[in-house]
Amino acid sequence: MQGKRKDSMVYLSESCSKRRITMKATTRYTMFAAAAFCIALLYVPASAQTRPVPEGFIALFNGKDLTGWKGLLKPPYDNPIKRAELSPERRAELQAQADENMRQHWTVKDGVLYFDGKGFSLATAREDYGDFELWVDWKLLTPRGDSGLYLRGSPQVQIWDPGYRKVGSGGLYNNQKNPDKPTVIADNPIGEWNTFYIKMVGERVTVDLNGKRVVDNVIMENYWDRSRPIFPVGTIELQCHGDPICFRNIFIREIPRPGQWRKLFNGRDLAGWVGDVAGYGVENGTIVCKPGGNIYTAEAFDDFHFKFDFKLTPGANNGLGIRTPMGGHAAYEGMEIQILDDTADKYKNLQPYQFHGSIYGVVPAKRGALKPVGEWNHEEVIAKGSHITVILNGETIVDADVLEVSKGGTETIDGRDHPGLKRPGGHLVLCGHGDVLWFRNMEIMSLK
Secondary structure, eight states: OOOTTSSSOOOBTTBOOOTTSOHHHHHHHHHHHHHHHHHHHHHOOSOOOOSOOOTTOEESSOSSSOTTEEEOOOTTTTSHHHHHTSOHHHHHHHHHHHHHHHHHHEEEETTEEEEOSOSOOEEESOOOBOSEEEEEEEEEOSTTOEEEEEETTEEEEEEEOHHHHSSOSOOBTTOSSSOOSOSSOOOOOTTSOEEEEEEEETTEEEEEETTEEEEEEEEOOOSSOTTSOOOSSBOEEEOOOSSOEEEEEEEEEEOOOTTOEEESOOSSSOTTEEESGGGEEEETTEEEESSOOEEEEEEEESSEEEEEEEEEOTTOEEEEEEEEOTTOOHHHHSEEEEEEOTTSGGGTTOOGGGSTTOBTTTBOOOOSOOOOTTSEEEEEEEEETTEEEEEETTEEEEEEEHHHHTTTTTOOTTOOOOGGGGOSOEEEEEEOOSOOEEEEEEEEEEOO
């Protein structure tokens, strides 16, 4: 619960305890909460991640660790407006403190994410979630428990004990002009799992709780600045409110907005990527192939505009797979855009379709735009239907309809079968070939 009826948010030192409770009652309640939390940890089922990822969704919580999440900064910088005013250096300092606090109070056991009731809220590492559908399982561990979900960094879809509050969970608690309460009480008893389905498009939010519609397309107001609409993008946050709670099965499907860029790499870890993630790492805001094999975006894309930076080492060979089936061979089952130091002596006998930027085996790239080894290059790939464009450092090096140049996929210049030319969509892939190189600033925009 974010206090709309209080003069300000109240935090007690390093916790989110509430002043409405007397000190004596707080001590008793804290002891009870801690005991309940420990008991819950002991008796959690061994396979708590009970549902597969729904089709079209990706997991925000991997069931193993805090990859893809970060600690929310302490007040006043939990406010996105205030946070944006920080210098990069000061923000990095505060983020390091928030992450340390996160590791102390948010833990993972048997596929369940636990908050011990101390510390501060948890936020997605990505800060550019716009329109989306979200599934979240949650369970309160103590009577009178209180928590919530922040959408785009704003409070909140309420979670609390309806037996104490006499109002169910799921309402948009901080609304003042628009409805703030759920239409029905749909909560399961304390200690049992509940499931939210949340859809947010523009300013409007719909919430189902345990299969019952409790909020129907209601405008969510901007708690941080009521003179403005809700932020267009932001984090998704699991709220600290001084009570232990656990979460699992957190799945999201982003609803594309034409013309909106969003990040495919959060700069902290490999959240959103699957495959040989052990063969890659994150260094100073970059992805490094150290060297590794293939990693795939968990999300699939059809028509898109993708841009990224890369830096090669001498003789390095990698590739960008597009519209590739999960686990598939990018060059044939999808399409592979070559990423290659084609100036290396060992590549002096390459075929034209093997040079950097080429659609491997299908369309040769124009040469001469690649920067020297050790310098950062900027590349863009635009896929619209069967038309593929590759732009390297501002120069178009491929601009072709792959079905036209291959006569419907029947005649490719390498003489190989390329069924991926006809695939309407699939995953992006970093195709490691055992060489070291770096990637950064990876963003994508839907063209549908």
